[in-house]
Amino acid sequence: MMLHIANVLSAEQVHALRQTIDSGPWSDGRASVGEQGARVKHNRQLPLDHPVAQQAGATVLAALQASPHFFAAALPLRIGAPLFNRYEGGETYGLHVDGAARREQSGWLRTDVSCTVFLSEPDSYEGGELEVVDTYGSHFVKLPAGDAILYPSSSLHQVLPVTSGVRVASVVWLQSMLRDDAQRRQIYELDQSIQSLRSQYGDGPEVLSLTNLYHNLLRMWSQM
CATH class of the missing domain: 4.10.860 (DNA Excision Repair, Uvrb; Chain A)
Structure with missing residues (x-):
């Protein structure tokens, strides 16, 4: 199931988050993926253990957990630490599937549901659509800043090249009460x-x- 959740973050929260993370220590995004992902991932991200990422991540988690639609659709049992990524100058993340499990500080987390929270307005960059492929075909997602999209972690998906501007987003994986x-x-x-x-x-x-x-x-x- 794919679900668009509007206004997870307010405009003020998005602005504050961007002020916090834009000057952060962005590094090669391939550091957090396996061999398959490293071949197609070309972006930058904040290291999960950096205080900037942890401070911003706490804001994203609090906003998601306050959303009735997020809880109703995802039924989260465990939620991983949010990852912040940045694309510009043709950067992309080619077609891939998320790993079945992620190592978190508290142990392994089975990835049932993926969630992308958009932190850039769609008219501020060209390209950068999230493409999610399922049995009904391809779905292209480019949402207003502060909105989120939920989709099964088992789906093939990609971020198309960002040809101008900057695309910033937060990605969260969670283990649901319902695996199916x-x-x-x-x-x-x-x-x-x-x-x-x-x-x-x-x-x-x-x-x-x-x-x-x-x-x-x-x-x-x-x-x-």
Whole structure:
């Protein structure tokens, strides 16, 4: 499931983040990938252990965790440290798949869901679309600064070359309570239906019945 989440970060938060990270110690992005990724990755990133990346990462994590849509769609069990990347002058990250697991300070994290939070306005750079390939074809994503896109980590994807301007984004990987993407989609759609019905009719018997179904499915399918 791909999901666009608007306004994860406010304009003020984006501005403050860019002030924090733009002068940071950007380094070769190939340092954080394996052999396959290194052949197609040409960008720069902030080292995860640098204080600038950790300070900015805390802001991104807090904003994501405050988003009801992020929680409903991703059902995060564990969230990795945000990575900040930067593309300009033709830099790109060719077609690849994210590794099945990432080593975090707290141990290994299974990558079920990938999340890109855009930190550059789309009219400030040319190219740089995130292309996600699934069974329905290719989807090209270029969102306003502060918006996020969720997509399965199992998807083939790439960042197209940035031919002018600068593309800055944060990428987060998470391990979900539900490993299976189809189950996450069904749970999310059920949740959204419940929220819509509740706003119209309150907690009537039908809404309570659907809420019971939601929690029983989550209890049955979850990997916790």
